[in-house]
Amino acid sequence: MNAESRGEDRKIAAQVNELSGTVHGPAVQARDVHGDIHLHHATTPLPKPNQLPATGVLVGRTTALSRLDAIRTRLEENGVPAVAVVSGPAGVGKSAVALHWAHRERAAFPDGRLFADLQGHAADDPVHPAEVLGRFIRAFGIAPERIPGGLAERSALYQSLVSERRLLVVLDDAVSAAQVSPLLPASAGSVAVVTSRLRLGGLLARGAQAVRLDRLGADAALELLEKTVGDDRVRAQPGAARELVKLCAGLPLALCVAAARLATRPNRPLTDMVEALTNERQRLSALSVEDDMTIRAALMLSYEGLAPSEAARVYRLLGLFPGTPIDARAAAAMANLPRAEVRRLLDVLLDANLLDDAPGGAVRLHELTRLHAREMAEEHDTEADRAEAVRRVLDWYLDTAAAASRTVMPYRRVAYDAIVHVPAEPVAFDGSAAALDWLERELPNLRTAVRTANERGLFPTAWQLVEALWPLFLYRGLHAERLEIDQMGLAAARDGANPRAEAKMLNRTGLALRALGRLDEAAVHFRGAVDIWRREGDAQRIAGGHRRLGLVELDRGRVAEAVALFEEALDGYRRTGEQRRAARTLADLGDALTRQGRTREAVARLTEARRLLAPEPDPYNQARVLILLGRARAGEPEAAGLLEEGLSEMRRIGSDAGEALALEALGDLAARERRLEDARAHYEEALRLLSARGADVGPVKERLVRLGES
Helix, strand or coil, X not given: CCHHHHHHHHHHHXXXXXXXXXXXXXXXXXXXXXXXXXXXXXCCCCCCXXXXXXXXXXXCCHHHHHHHHHHHHHHHHCCCCEEEEEECCCCCCHHHHHHHHHHHCHHHCCCCEEEEECCCCCXXXXXXXXXXXXXXXXXXXXXXXXXXXCHHHHHHHHHHHHCCCCCEEEEECCCCHHHHHHHCCCCCCCEEEEEECCCCHHHHHCCCEEEECCCCCHHHHHHHHHHHHCHHHHHHCXXXXXXXXXXXXXXXXXXXXXXXXXXXXXXXXXXXXXHHHHCHHHHHHHCEEECCEEHHHHHHHHHHCCCCHHHHHHHHHHCCCCXXXXXXXXXXXXXXXXXXXXXXXXXXXXXXXXXXXXXXXCEECCHHHHHHHHHHHHHHCCHHHHHHHHHHHHHHHHHHHHHHHHHHCCCCCCCCCCCCCCCCCCCCCCCHHHHHHHHHHCHHHHHHHHHHHHHCCCHHHHHHHHHHCHHHHHHHCCHHHHHHHHHHHHHHHHHCCCHHHHHXXXXXXHXXXXXXXXXHHHHHHHHHHXXXXXXXXXXXXXXXXXXXXXXXXXXXXXXXXXXXXXXXXXXXXXXXXXXXXXXXXXHHHHHHHHHCCCHHHHHHHHHHHHHHHCCCCCHXXXXXXXXXXXXXXXXXCHHHHHHHHXXXXXXXXXXXXXXXXXXXXXHHHHHHCCCHHHHHHHHHHHHHHHHHCCCCCHHHHHXXXXXXXX
């Protein structure tokens, strides 16, 4: 509720508490009645008004209608009038739901059905309740000259008229509880349905029940399009129809506007409308047919009602970053305000239904609303202010992703020097699992941040964001998403003319390609990185390139070539004193030697790797060495224990990729020992984990096929 509405609440409440003059019929009022009051009882039956306007098409609102049914039933059983508040964002179909239910249930209200458009979000002032009461009273046959002038007197007369009657009152587009309260019938068995873009907490606090409307799902939105445009046109172009539904963001008003435009162009394909809406800059303009039937106009009225002005500013700034849902801390960084203050302003936007709640205290700005917010930012905020806000939110994401990365892998030496605006309230993570969970939850926004940084020429920010995501991809896979993000990082490094960053991103992209089984492409990327490191004279990173090329050869089944590359990499790491990297290469070498049948040498290399890693804060590679040792010692009593310990560690640190690695090894051990059911269970669990993360599942499927042939 904005400040103007709160002031109106107090003004109206004061008026309702005063009563004087002449009132016809019994006075019904919660507080004392004062003044010179003259009551005259009616002697003739009152008319039974039926003011409900016609309703249009309604789809996908079964839950909301059932909620209205339940509210009426429960409150009727308690002997009190029922009040339901149907709230939701502009264009979501609040009026349609209220009127559809009212028409469906009209027989349950034999004494009359009243309706008022309160114009709470109209360009002009909202309708005063005294004016609405005058209309309602006249609907019961009271002559205009017999209707008192004040709000309190009219309210008392209205309650007198509706006493002992079962009425349905629909109050559309309310702006405040004070505007609505005098219009609510006090008679048991009566129902008032109030619609508003605001949540009207004042009514809810006094016993009204909430019916929250969200945007339509894809299937319901498609059904609405079929009913408004015609089944034949939708079925002729199902792909275009689904894209049109997506572009309208599930808002019934947007779909109806699009349908109205299509209706005036019966020979045009749906793809024309899709093309018009695809351009973000033109989408709101395309969703208009008349001044009073546009998404832009509906959103503008909600925006203009915002108070304080800082709430409007936060709304505008949120439109500049296309990520969703957005953390309140990110919004605070963007607005350069304390988080507590921004949380309060976000609540204002939530109450205005310009935002939706999202899990974890985040908020969601839907696409059409975001486009409107961006339009308002471009109109009211300078280009410099807009650029700074975007830079602040990108810096917040980079700073937070870097903190998460350091929490999971404290041994990584990465300088995140692209941050200009260090967050005033930096995020700290309580352990690796929390850090990984945040990275995974925020991955869509982090991807958007990388893309946005690239588009704005902030290339160091872009590739450093990608660099910070490495722990997530190592521990949890997510290979399809990973490749796209790594490729954006590579493009940023190249566009920024930073050869060292380019080499890092070549390695990152190569590892993503390897995880997807695209080995030839992976090798090209790894060789490209080695070429750069040779030009840079970086022996340690050249060794890393040899190790990665060895991994590709191992995947190809060319084990001898892999062994040679691993030994070359190991020599390079030892010469540069890189103990942890040498340990990882020893693990790879041990794996290759196991595959060659040189198990005694493999165990020696893996045991050395385990010793070198013991003092390092690197639980992933420590667990990986346990798994590889279990493989090398297959046939020995210790093998199963090593594999189970490795599996337990991978689960403890939350690495799905590592868990799948351990399960494959346990499956191989069980198959070797002819425990075929155990082997199948391990392989199937590994397949489930890898499939969920978009990894290459070919080797596991091959194992299952061979198992079936056993």
